[in-house]
Amino acid sequence: MLRAALLFLTLMVGLWPSLCMAAPQIISVDQYRALLQSTAKQLKQMETQGPRLPAPVLKTLATPYTVRRADGVSQTVLNSTPGLGSGRYSGRVTRQTVQETHTAVLTQLSALDAWDASQYTPADAQAIVAQLEGSGQIRTGPTWIEQAWANFYKALNDAFKRFLKWFGDLFPSGSPGEMPEIDPSWIRVVFYISVIALLAAIAYLIWQIIGNRRSKQPQGAFAFSPEDAELLALPPNELRARAARFAADGNYREALRHLYIALLLNLDEREVWHYDARRTNWEHINALKKNPTHNFLVTPLADITHRFDRVRYGNADCTQQDWTVFERDVDSVEAKTAS
Secondary structure: OHHHHHHHHHHHHHHHHHHHOOOOEEEEHHHHHHHHHHHHHHHHHHHHOOOOOHHHHHHHHHOOEEEEOOOOOEEEEOOOOOOHHHOOOOOOOOHHHHHHHHHHHHHHHHHHHHHHHOOOOOOOHHHHHHHHHHOOOOOOOOOHHHHHHHHHHHHHHHHHHHHHHHHHHOOOOOOOOOOOOOOHHHHHHHHHHHHHHHHHHHHHHHHHHHHHHHHOOOOOOOOOOHHHHHHHHOOHHHHHHHHHHHHHOOOHHHHHHHHHHHHHHHHHHOOOOOOOOOOOHHHHHHHHOOOOOOHHHHHHHHHHHHHHHHHHOOOOOOOHHHHHHHHHHHHHHHHHOOO
């Protein structure tokens, strides 16, 4: 019994400081920041003029706080100044001690700012989508031809319903046990309308098939390649330098890719065309056919683009000889547009 009483007394002595500790006070980030800034300002003044008694100034920091951010995340700070309860700050202290304490408070303030800045701010998805749609990068609504077809289909459907109602009103309901009499001319009208509707549906299917075949044209470099589109932000000289380094390392595929994009940007700088990444390279080349000043570039650019597409998108091999010929042809095109 005595042994159990001594064990209980020992546990109470060890847990007494934590039991007596006050519950943390909940404050906002701005309130805790103002507290640290005020303490730092007083310590800064204390460095240059006495008396150097930091204990009263640091007393507020010895209180445990629960700091809560705007997003609801909180963090408990038991003591912002280590060593305050050990008697280090009792009475007058040296200037060096005040400086060290001032640095510790500033460090705590920097940590608070970094923690407050790490909170997640959700993006305004609707504003981003509206901005992308306004710039023409994406489309959330139907095209004009899709909308026109939907309106036409709705009008046709409404007209057909009105026709069925009108057609039904032409025939009075038959008496029980008797078949209603139907004019054969109306049967012919319904038959002709059905045939015309069937032919129209067949014509629409044929038009859709032909339209899909026409849409399957060769794609340019940036039709489905975001990693290529990122290179448009680099200057042509840097792209050429990268191409030379890739060629020196034996990576002729990357060398060819960088040199081709440098050529596109060089032609844009020399006003051969105004390069738009939303259009395919073949569209840019076809547009040159209508330009009497630069239409002589159509043939060499088409040949260079064919080789680029085979390597980049067709996964064709690119040897050192292929790279040498490609580089020579690119230099030839740029030499023709140097003026």
